[in-house]
Structure formats: C-alpha cells, structure tokens
Amino acid sequence: DSGVTQTPKHLITATGQRVTLRCSPRSGDLSVYWYQQSLDQGLQFLIQYYNGEERAKGNILERFSAQQFPDLHSELNLSSLELGDSALYFCASSVGLAGGPHQETQYFGPGTRLLVL
C-alpha cells in the first residue's frame, strides 16, 4: 500500500458527460501528480500541483482541469468526455521540491479506471 488513495476505483459513463476523480496524497506529501495510462499513448504526465499551486503541465487536454485543495487532496475534472478518454488515471504524490533525492520519489495510487461508452 503506497499510502495514496484514489476514488472511485472504476467509473463508467457516457460520451459528453463530466466526471471528477479524487486523490488523497500520502501524509506529509505536498506534491500531487496526475498521469493517464492508455493502450495507444502509454503512461503520460498530465499535471503537477505543489502545495496548492500548479507547477507543471503536460499533455493535458483543455477539457481536463485539476486543482489541489488546502488539505492537499486533489481532483481531476474531465468534461465533454470522448471514447478516447477511456484510460487508467493515476495520481501520485511526493514530499515536494526540496529535501534531497529520497524525497523525489513519486508514489502512485491504485488508479481510477474510466470507461466512456
């Protein structure tokens, strides 16, 4: 158990809909990351937050947005869903940006499997 929790575990929805994925980082971790894993694109970085602020953006679609709240949990919002958005969405957390190499390791949650029909 990595200590990172994600809900829900599975999500089935229809095209055009909007969903929210939730992530709680490990206790003490300030950085949260979102990744998407699909068969054709592999594992891709979406976005990073550090202590409530956005720090890096990857291949995140404009239909997708995220935020990190004061209690450090994070939500990833996916809207106007398309069939191609079906994927496994991972959240990861790390201690943060300072403190040494051992604090750079990202620990992953179990993922949310999204199926868009």
Next chain:
Amino acid sequence: AQKVTQAQTEISVVEKEDVTLDCVYETRDTTYYLFWYKQPPSGELVFLIRRNSFDEQNEISGRYSWNFQKSTSSFNFTITASQVVDSAVYFCALSEVSGSARQLTFGSGTQLTVLP
C-alpha cells in the same frame, strides 16, 4: 525534451533464471533521477528503485540490482533468480530536476513473464 526507450516489449523466462531489463534515456539536464516501477496484473504502479544522476554507484537490493552508466545513458535493471510473482510490466522513468517541475517521463514498458 526527455525520452525513455525500453526496446524490449516482452520477455519470457523460466523461474530461477536471471533477467535484465534494458532502459536508455535522453535528457539535456545534468541532474536527473531515474526510476523503475512495476505494474502487476492488478494494475497498480509500484516503486522499485531510484537512482540519482550524480551517483553512478551500482547497487544490489535483495534480488534486484541495477547498472547505471551515464556514458551510454543506460539504466538497466536485473532480477536474479526470477519468480512467478515477478511477472508484470516494468517501466523505466526519468525525472529532470528543472525548476519546480518534477514530472516523470516513462518508457513504453517491458512485459515480463516468468514461467514455472
């Protein structure tokens, strides 16, 4: 831009054999971190090892060992005396230390099957 290449798509070995997974990376940064993660059939991503670019000492941890060579930009991972439970997809990943961004760039993964 950073890139990670895992040329081996699938590897199959018989239990107790040693197996090495290859990883080659590209980065312009002088400081970076390299990782290996394991994804078993259940789907979660499990952290295995981390290496810092400024420390080329190779280590062994139980049945795992790794060979980091900066000169060839390679970070290979070896499992000694493989077991059926080692069957999984293994991902090599790179994190550049550039500003405040710490995203991981993953390779495409190597599916390891250990046969009894």
